[in-house]
Amino acid sequence: MASAASPPSAAVPSHTPPPLLREFSYWLHRYRRTWRGTVVISVANPLLFLAAIGAGLGKLVDRGGSSYLHGSSYVAFFAPGLLAAMAMQTGFIEAAGPVFQSARERGNYRAAAATSMSPADILGGHLLFMAFRLALSATAFTAVVAAFGITGPLRALLLIPAATLTGMAFSAPVAAWSVTVTRQARINGVFRFVLMPLYMFSGTFFSTDQLPRWLHGIIACTPLYQGIALCRSIVAGTATAQGTALHTGYLAALVLLGYLAARRTFTRRLNG
Amino acid sequence: MTGHPTKHLVEARSLRKVYQPSGFTAVDGIDFTLTRGEAFGFLGPNGAGKSSTMRMISCVSPLSGGTLRVLGLDAATRGSEIRARIGVVPQDDTLDEELTVRENLLIYGRYFGLPRAVVRERAERLLEFARLSDKADDQVSALSGGMKRRLTIARGLVNEPEILLLDEPTTGLDPQARHLLWERLYQLKAEGVSLILTTHYMDEAEQLCDRLVVMDGGRIVAEGTPRQLIESHASREVLELRLPPGEQAMAAEKLDGLADRVESLPDRLLLYAGDGETTLAAVHARGIVPTTALVRRAGLEDVFLTLTGRTLVD
Numbered sequence A: 001m002a003s004a005a006s007p008p009s010a011a012v013p014s015h016t017p018p019p020l021l022r023e024f025s026y027w028l029h030r031y032r033r034t035w036r037g038t039v040v041i042s043v044a045n046p047l048l049f050l051a052a053i054g055a056g057l058g059k060l061v062d063r064g065g066s067s068y069l070h071g072s073s074y075v076a077f078f079a080p081g082l083l084a085a086m087a088m089q090t091g092f093i094e095a096a097g098p099v100f101q102s103a104r105e106r107g108n109y110r111a112a113a114a115t116s117m118s119p120a121d122i123l124g125g126h127l128l129f130m131a132f133r134l135a136l137s138a139t140a141f142t143a144v145v146a147a148f149g150i151t152g153p154l155r156a157l158l159l160i161p162a163a164t165l166t167g168m169a170f171s172a173p174v175a176a177w178s179v180t181v182t183r184q185a186r187i188n189g190v191f192r193f194v195l196m197p198l199y200m201f202s203g204t205f206f207s208t209d210q211l212p213r214w215l216h217g218i219i220a221c222t223p224l225y226q227g228i229a230l231c232r233s234i235v236a237g238t239a240t241a242q243g244t245a246l247h248t249g250y251l252a253a254l255v256l257l258g259y260l261a262a263r264r265t266f267t268r269r270l271n272g
Numbered sequence B: 001m002t003g004h005p006t007k008h009l010v011e012a013r014s015l016r017k018v019y020q021p022s023g024f025t026a027v028d029g030i031d032f033t034l035t036r037g038e039a040f041g042f043l044g045p046n047g048a049g050k051s052s053t054m055r056m057i058s059c060v061s062p063l064s065g066g067t068l069r070v071l072g073l074d075a076a077t078r079g080s081e082i083r084a085r086i087g088v089v090p091q092d093d094t095l096d097e098e099l100t101v102r103e104n105l106l107i108y109g110r111y112f113g114l115p116r117a118v119v120r121e122r123a124e125r126l127l128e129f130a131r132l133s134d135k136a137d138d139q140v141s142a143l144s145g146g147m148k149r150r151l152t153i154a155r156g157l158v159n160e161p162e163i164l165l166l167d168e169p170t171t172g173l174d175p176q177a178r179h180l181l182w183e184r185l186y187q188l189k190a191e192g193v194s195l196i197l198t199t200h201y202m203d204e205a206e207q208l209c210d211r212l213v214v215m216d217g218g219r220i221v222a223e224g225t226p227r228q229l230i231e232s233h234a235s236r237e238v239l240e241l242r243l244p245p246g247e248q249a250m251a252a253e254k255l256d257g258l259a260d261r262v263e264s265l266p267d268r269l270l271l272y273a274g275d276g277e278t279t280l281a282a283v284h285a286r287g288i289v290p291t292t293a294l295v296r297r298a299g300l301e302d303v304f305l306t307l308t309g310r311t312l313v314d
Helices: A019-064 A074-103 A108-113 A119-147 A153-178 A184-201 A213-219 A223-236 A241-270 B050-057 B079-084 B101-111 B116-129 B145-156 B175-190 B202-208 B226-233 B248-254 B276-285 B300-308
Strands: B008-019 B024-035 B039-043 B065-070 B086-089 B163-167 B194-199 B211-216 B219-224 B237-242 B261-264 B269-273 B292-297
Touching: A019 A074, A019 A108, A019 A119, A019 B101, A074 A108, A074 A119, A074 A153, A074 A184, A074 A223, A108 A119, A108 A241, A108 B101, A119 A153, A119 A241, A153 A223, A153 A241, A223 A241, B008 B050, B024 B050, B024 B194, B024 B211, B024 B219, B039 B050, B039 B202, B050 B065, B050 B163, B050 B194, B079 B086, B086 B145, B101 B116, B101 B145, B116 B145, B145 B163, B145 B175, B175 B194, B175 B202, B194 B202, B202 B300, B211 B226, B211 B300, B219 B226, B219 B300, B226 B300, B237 B276, B248 B261, B248 B269, B261 B300, B269 B276, B269 B300, B276 B292
Parallel strands: B039 B194, B039 B211, B086 B163, B163 B194
Antiparallel strands: B008 B024, B008 B065, B211 B219, B237 B269, B237 B292, B261 B269
């Protein structure tokens, strides 16, 4: 215990977690009540997609045989794409609505900001929870993918951080934005007009190699394409040091830039 | 209790708050001091700058100018340390409605980095204090407005703060809930907690504050104990006269010289006088027949009216 000579600030016991973990534990606490609903959207839905499109539609695709699949089955091509797209969606959903609500109506950010927590602690803890959610969904999904023999257990294990990174490349910038949003409709609009087209056309369902070169070039610049390429290279076993460095570097840069922007917007909103 | 190093818990000098990018000046160079153990109030209408001042004291809004020391620390640079030692009761509660009453206290206590066992023990005591023990496991969304406010006060006490800041503590509550809340705040005062509160209710300021400042348009227009303010900015009694429609203006002229001051409101005349009954007799003697006449003690409402020429609630 603290000795008599310790300064007043040492009155706070040394075993207390860093502030960021306090915010994380708040979200974890809430999650104990809401996790059932999130299982449907982030695990059950993608698995239904995987079954219907990957296995069902995939049978038709495989019968035709496509050179764009580079010899893999359609389901093995589709599964990592779907995982990355799912991570994007979860990353967006976890960052948009909850951050907006917390900064506005629910007021829990303001409540936390009135304590010894700083806006950066609040942001850090919430982002950590988003990463946790992404890792959890990715684990459930890849467990199924591995159980069906679509990929080996080691590769499945590598998919988890890849999908989490992909999701965080959305979460961090979206959090930076949604703390400034004043109307829920904005969030819905971005989901429909930005997220959905990305989901459809970034290579989740088909290889973008078959598109005109210029269009492929544009798509390759989107974060989801990079996430899909990363996940797909793991499942297909075609990952190269250079390719992996490029994909992860791109995604990590987005996380970092998003985080730095969010530190500013959170501070402005909560301490302005 | 051990000896405290600082007598002045809060010291503001030329404190200013200018919001960007609008450039709106919410607080325009105010000075005030809070001494340990007192209940200090900011009184004024909406938009007077009370809440902006409170946000600066609670270190969630940087100052635009001047100096502010809270608990002897510079608010501009030591925000986190200051926040660890004060309690805040915001106007909009910011409770998590989906969690239970107890969970709200536990989570908030954890935000201060307090050990779990300490927060648990304090939560039970605070639930008792807020008269919410039997609601401990109810979801917050099921509580009444008064209960929510008491929970917010309990939450603000979880770190055993040296100062409790209350922003419009009874706005929107029914009279019964207000009185219960006041009673709880008296107890806190009796226990030695220093209070800072904002209000636009006169009776609240008179009931709770040892000393207060009247704010208007971002400035302090008067300062003192409720009694001092009434004595120096109003008379001892006020005679309120309601007259038949259309006769007020004429009556006001006839009343000239009868009182220290006559204030003409849209629906009534206020006559500031030492003795209201004598003044009423004089009014009758001049042949004026009001529809109703009421003699009351002067209050802070009258102080505000005198100082600004406006009523508090428009």
